[in-house]
Amino acid sequence: MLSNFTVIGGKASEDLARKIAIRLKGRYVKSELRVFPDGESKITISGKPKNGKIVVVQSTYPPVDSNLIQALSLVSKARKYSSQVYAVIPYLGYARQDKEFLPGEVITMSVVANMFKATGATKVIVVDIHSKMALNHFKIPAKNVSAISELVKYFKKLKLKNPLVVSPDLGGITRAREFAKLFGTKFIALRKQRNKKTGNVIIKSVNQKQVKGRDLILVDDMISTGGSIVKAAEFLKKQKCRNIYAACTHALLIGDAEKRIRKAGVSKIVSTNTIPGKTGVVDVSAVISKAIV
């Protein structure tokens, strides 16, 4: 018997949306997308949602703005059928723009949060948002779900030698600590410095004895250009570690990021299906569904 959930899958997250619908025992409504020559999105849902709870699933990875407008459009359509609309945005773009880092910068995260409320979302669910501060911009209930337990399950199946969890920066300490605790090992954090204007990254100091001969799991929330992971891996390789694995929730892998990460000495990149792709082997439908019910 079906529950009173209808799940609408946006084009950017079709497979994950179907998995969530199965877990919720809900109805699945597909969306169709046509992109006009000028770049406009034309979205059609191919079924009539029931008037129970409606869950819209759509990540906003690149093309970020197109996927965002599609997510908002689906939320607005869903609201015509129900007063309870959950916007599940597994990867939420703009979450890194949650404050004015340099004078004059627009806090676009706040604009995005307002748009979800304006189009009719009554709750927002995201996975491993870059900073919890970004959630404060939502004026409707907003929940962050962690994919770390699912990533850890994957890594437990690999036969790693004397593993150590490494955060590429001090900002990732909480994440690395949680990963290491569930994995049953220790963690360290590198000191990363990023030039706010150029985006360039440099890595500073680690105790060589801690990493020598060990398998390392570099844990981050996301890999975008790969700059952070590349710098960390090159640095750790010089400290004579054994294999390096990269674990992240969201693998954007812009341009030739994957190639550069491998060249820097990373044997395997493991990410989740918040962003579909070759590395997205860890399924987050269970943790998302748990947060919905």
Ligand code: R5P
């Ligand atoms: C930064 O603080 C984040 O946690 C990631 O490390 C960063 O966004 C990854 O970006 P990139 O791959 O471009 O270095």
